[in-house]
Amino acid sequence: INGLQFYDWHYEHHQPLAGTVDKPDxxxxxxxxxxxxxxxxxxxxxxxxxxxxxAMFYNLVYGALKDAGSAVDDKWYMYIDKNHGTKEKFALPSNFVSDIFFTDPANTDWQKFITKENAKVYEVFPFDGYHMDQVGNRDKKLYDYTGREIALDETFGQFVSGIKALEPKRPVVMNAVNQYGGQGIGKSPVEFMYTEVWPPNDDFTALARNITDNDEWSGYKKATILAAYMNYDNAENKGWVNTPSILLADAVIFAFGGAHLELGEHMLCKEYFPNNNLQMKEDLKASLVTYYDFLVAYENLLRGGKLFTPDVASLNSNVKLNAWPAQQGGISVTGRKVGNKDVLHFINFSNAAHMNWRDNKGTQTEPVAINNISLHINASGKAKKVWVASPDNNGAAPQELKFRQDNN
Structure with a gap:
């Protein structure tokens, strides 16, 4: 774990530092x-x-609270009408401090204003950078103060680039909520791609597609982190995280070169991070250590290179293999060419209860171990060695396999 997002740490969205630089609250x-x-x-x-x-401080890219007053110019906001009569806002429960009123991320005066406010934060706290957030597609027409329609998804990349130009030494990250604005963000100077995944991207194939889309949008130069919240419905009440669903989701994310934002002081099961209704059992805590060891140890094989569809068959009649996309009732296989290596991932969905990665109700089943499989793999060249490694076996350490190669 090499980065932390400090969610909702701040005072107000337009004034993240409480108090003053000389006398912070x-x-x-x-x-x-x-x-x-x-x-x-x-x-x-x-x-x-x-x-x-x-340590990255969190804030929206376009938020101001009801008490912003003249500090935030009316000309910087987004409106739901052409005559700047009603500001666009994100309504919150009555026990919250305020609704959040949305500014135009592409407005350069707003960018300069929030950069000055951020500078105060950096003077008081040794944060490293800015983790930027949005709330996704508003599904309505939005206008600036002059009545010009705003293409909101195109403003996020402009905001990132604008802030980075004003604070070039500070790393920035931007959330593409369900890939909204992701193409522009991919071309901007973010450190990595970050996607918060929501319906209809519900199955394992869609989960992986978020990563491959981000690869393409960033010119295959940036890795992806998915904020993918598990056992979502169950998190309304106290209980336990379902271990198989976490490990299956992580297996898919890791196989496609991504990482999973899933841990805070507890497993993150809601977009409101303080929700701690679901706790991890000891088996999951132990497994995650090995899974993260696997992710780090094999980083150069999990990322980079180029995805391909392996030509592989099982020589055991009771073992069903299928090329990706993921299928219930078998082992789904995907591959990546990294230098002179072919890397194959075998993900076991043979007895999966369903193919919804989020496992809202916590009903996913633990995969049954399948042992002593014989495989036929059509390799692209002469094989020197064959290795296998799994976070579920042997502490993720690699094991050399015996093989025979024909016609090469």
Whole structure:
């Protein structure tokens, strides 16, 4: 884990620092009226840096609260009418501090304003950079102050580029909510691609497609992190995270070169990160350590190169293989060519209860182990060695396999 997102740490969206640079507040209320403590934020940043992690402060790219007043010019907002009569807003429950009123991310004066506010944050807290957020497609026409229609999805890349130009030494990341604005973000100077995944991207094939789309949009230069919230419906109540669903989702994400934003002080099962209704059992805690070891140890084989569809068949009549996309009732196979290596991933859906990666109700079943499989693989050249490694076996350590190669 080399990066932390400090979600809802700030005071107000248009004024993230509570108090002043000379005298910052020691305690303040976040948007949900929860108390936030200066020392807690400071200590987390210190701990992150001690462990070699980047500490990224979170904020929307276009938020102002009801008390912004003249600090945020009316000309910077987005409106739902051409005559700037009604500001676009994100309505929140009555016990929250305020609804969030949306500014135009492409407005350069807004970019300059929020950069100055961010500078105050950097003076007080040793944050490394800015984790930018949005709330997705608004499904309505939006206008700037002059009545010009705004193509909202195209503004995010402009915002990223504008902020980076104003703060060139600070790393930035931008959330493409369900890939909204992802193409523009991919061309902008973000450190990596970041997608929060929502319906209708519900099955494992769609989950992987988020990563391959991001690869394409970033010119195959940036890795992807998916904020993919698990056991979503169950998180309305106290209970346990379903271990098989987490590991199957991670297996797919890792196989396609991505990483999974899933851990905070607990497993993240809702977009509101403080929700901690579902806890991890000990088997999941242990498995995640090995899965993350696997992700780091084999990074150069999991990422880069080029995806391909392997020509592979099982010589065991009771084992069903299928080329990706994922299919229930068998082992789905995908491949990646990395240098002179062919990397094949075998993901076991043979007894999967369903193919919804989120596993809303926590009903996914643990895959049954399939042992001693004989495979026929049509290789692209002469094979020197064949290895197998799995986070589910042998501590993810590689094991050399015996093989015979014909016609080469």
């Amino acid at each position: 020691t305690i303040w209320k976040d948007i949900a009226n929860r108390p936030i403590y200066f020392n807690t934020v400071q200590n987390y940043i210190t701990a992150a840096h001690k462990h070699g992690m980047k």
